[in-house]
């Protein structure tokens with residue numbers, strides 16, 4: 001831990017944070033308190049976000065960008081204010097570079113889709129290569145597979161080291177003059193690894209490739225400066241950063257958003273429509289066909305405000321401390337092995353592990369009976385599981401409201417799992 | 425929520441010592457089913473002592489990776505269906521499916537389902553129903569293939 005991080009944790013009052021999240025007070029079966037360790041899957045929502053959604057629907061609901069009445073003005077102003085808030089939150093200087101989508105998956109599909117249709121040099125076609133990594137979430141694999149299948153391009157990928165880091169030893173053979181796109185997770189949702197995206201972006205730009213960063217796990221956990229990553233596009237998703245479901249973001253460099261063709265066609269994304277053909281609105285509207293998720297965008301704005309209020313440096317420091325504590329706790333149990341970096345260095349808060357002799361479903365079932373909610377399965381990262389020779393794993397993922405006591409409950413629960421299945 | 429209602433001793437016994445496990449010859453059809461949520465897989469073979477629906481399930485063999493519920497379920501299923509006429513085994517399949525989809529309100533018939541009644545508790549854990557059904561689905565699919573178009577081993581391998 002750096003001194004900056006220590007400084008940031010001082011004064012971080014996790015109990016006060018928890019008080020903002022009504023769901024954390026609920027009781028589960030047998031009157032057990034909820035120990036929510038599935039935040040990499042989706043985070044819980046604070047009162048401030050719930051209130052923003054409620055107030056929008058209760059007092060200011062209207063469609064945006066097309067109504068000439070007071071409610072229309074209010075909703076449009078709120079929607080655009082949310083865009084500006086989100087832009088500031090991720091260090092984007094121009095709100096027009098923030099495109100609202102429905103989730104990170106749609107953001108990634110948007111980029112992959114328009115690159116098949118682009119005119120000129122950006123178009124991905126036969127002979128071109130797209131480079132991803134073996135630790136990607138399926139949402140950053142499948143869209144690129146589809147792009148390659150549809151265009152005749154070739155998909156290539158970085159392998160992983162045994163420690164769960166990107167194997168960058170072959171970078172010069174992988175990122176070449178043929179590379180058109182490099183798309184990489186900033187933080188892995190399975191291994192927790194924080195990848196050196198800026199280094200990869202620099203290398204990719206040397207060969208003229210576009211750089212896409214899947215920030216789904218990074219934006220909720222780390223102070224983010226999208227431009228500083230060197231990326232051309234950064235995708236993330238609202239529901240993992242204390243925002244609502246149904247809202248995602250694609251940040252893109254403005255000249256690219258201007259140059260590339262639209263993704264979905266429909267209302268609001270046009271400049272003019274004639275039967276013979278249409279022209280497009282400038283970004284971001286160009287990529288927001290149809291009525292957008294208005295309340296959800298406003299909720300995401302409230303979520304970004306909430307996180308800014310806590311301070312992302314403080315959130316990251318808390319996450320770091322809890323992750324280190326979790327790794328230490330898991331290390332203390334025999335027959336448990338962590339997949340991914342075993343030290344809290346360049347590591348996010350998702351900790352996947354295997355309990356020898358007990359299937360992840362059974363691990364999570366027993367933990368659930370103690371109120372501990374974790375994820376069991378492949379976490380939408382089947383190739384990364386395969387790389388480590390397992391079909392599935394159990395994942396505990398902490399967030400800004402997680403306490404050390406909760407991690408103690410997890411560790412205690414795993415001991416009980418081993419006893420229940422007689423592997424202890 | 426009582427864990428023991430889910431993890432009956434019979435289930436844990438089958439899980440630790442599964443019956444009829446391993447892939448065997450001869451067989452008429454082989455299927456491979458995956459539980460997409462967790463990635464668990466089963467490869468299952470069916471051998472019928474004939475090729476029409478009137479015949480008998482001579483053997484069920486399988487190679488499976490999965491949780492206690494899915495492993496125990498395919499083990500219990502093999503015990504149940506091997507030696508039974510296909511039509512009767514299919515009735516058992518339907519009965520087991522009804523039990524699983526019954527949200528815990530269906531009273532299982534121990535005379536027909538035998539050890540499979542131990543899975544009654546699974547119906548109250550929606551996330552686990554797919555686990556209990558994985559083997560049965562693979563079996564039903566294999567029987568359908570075997571009775572529809574008898575295949576040679578080369579074709580199915």
Ligand SMILES: Cc1ncc(COP(=O)(O)O)c(C=O)c1O
Pocket residue numbers: 040041103104105106137139140185187188189214216217237248380
């Ligand atoms: C790294 C990563 N990428 C992409 C996604 C997809 O997010 P969504 O399901 O909101 O589209 C997730 C979350 O599931 C993720 O963890």
